Amino acid sequence: METLRTIEEVREWRATGELGFVATMGALHEGHASLVRASAGANARTLVSVFVNPTQFGPNEDLAKYPRTLEADLELCKTAGADAVFTPDNAMMYPEPYRTWVEVEGLTDRLCGASRPGHFRGVTTVVTKFFNIVQPSRAYFGQKDAQQALILKRMTADLNLPVEIVICPIVREPDGLAMSSRNRYLSEDERKRAVGLSKALTEVRKLFESGTRNAGILRGQLITTLDDYVDKLDYAEVVSAEDLQPVNEIEGPTLVAVAAFVGGTRLIDNVILVDRDS
Ligand code: PAF
Numbered sequence: 001m002e003t004l005r006t007i008e009e010v011r012e013w014r015a016t017g018e019l020g021f022v023a024t025m026g027a028l029h030e031g032h033a034s035l036v037r038a039s040a041g042a043n044a045r046t047l048v049s050v051f052v053n054p055t056q057f058g059p060n061e062d063l064a065k066y067p068r069t070l071e072a073d074l075e076l077c078k079t080a081g082a083d084a085v086f087t088p089d090n091a092m093m094y095p096e097p098y099r100t101w102v103e104v105e106g107l108t109d110r111l112c113g114a115s116r117p118g119h120f121r122g123v124t125t126v127v128t129k130f131f132n133i134v135q136p137s138r139a140y141f142g143q144k145d146a147q148q149a150l151i152l153k154r155m156t157a158d159l160n161l162p163v164e165i166v167i168c169p170i171v172r173e174p175d176g177l178a179m180s181s182r183n184r185y186l187s188e189d190e191r192k193r194a195v196g197l198s199k200a201l202t203e204v205r206k207l208f209e210s211g212t213r214n215a216g217i218l219r220g221q222l223i224t225t226l227d228d229y230v231d232k233l234d235y236a237e238v239v240s241a242e243d244l245q246p247v248n249e250i251e252g253p254t255l256v257a258v259a260a261f262v263g264g265t266r267l268i269d270n271v272i273l274v275d276r277d278s
Contacts, residue, residue: 019138048082049085052068058117120151140166144179185264
């Protein structure tokens with residue numbers, strides 16, 4: 001496996017042929033490994049980027065303390081089947097004076113976008129830049145960031161970017177906790193309570209499967225369960241999986257999405273409800 005440090009090195013390395021791309025911020029875990037494996041299984045070569053993108057963090061967020069574990073990340077990439085890892089620095093990605101941004105309207109101002117203003121502008125900008133540098137045939141993202149996945153699909157379609165977006169399932173710990181780089185911030189007690197997000201979503205899914213279609217009832221159940229586990233709820237929403245608009249009665253594919261603080265750590269999780277009959 002090669003380590004590429006500059007944009008020029010990536011351009012040289014990128015020959016013709018199917019190239020899979022996995023964008024990450026490092027602190028890699030089994031969830032990322034599943035993306036790399038999916039890419040390696042479907043493309044001649046796979047490139048992973050490791051870049052803690054400063055423009056997607058708000059002023060009071062965890063940019064400075066975001067975990068950086070490059071040695072272990074390189075090992076995970078190699079084991080999962082990556083052919084190269086690209087590790088640019090801030091000056092390379094945002095040369096001064098930097099003035100160009102990519103923004104997707106509408107989908108970005110709710111859920112995570114409401115509590116993290118500017119976050120998705122940072123994500124869409126850096127992903128567009130990576131697409132232009134790497135020029136992948138396919139790019140792999142996790143369903144755990146459901147809103148990010150939807151926004152990146154919209155952006156790729158709207159801008160006619162010649163890349164196929166592949167969304168891979170959430171990978172969970174044995175007790176149900178969705179894998180996240182931020183899980184490593186959790187103390188022992190917080191780790192036990194963090195399972196509340198997936199527990200609450202599982203209860204909602206069961207309620208849905210037993211016939212409940214009223215979004216208010218499902219949301220009420222979600223919040224009641226979360227209250228027993230988390231320290232602060234950011235949001236708990238039942239929205240259309242297509243446009244993120246709130247729904248009253250569930251008719252089409254529906255996203256149930258949660259963001260909550262356990263101690264000082266903000267965690268997210270979600271489930272998509274689909275009517276078997278629809
Ligand atoms: O999902 C992430 O880790 C980041 O938002 C991404 C897509 C790597 C962009 O920095």
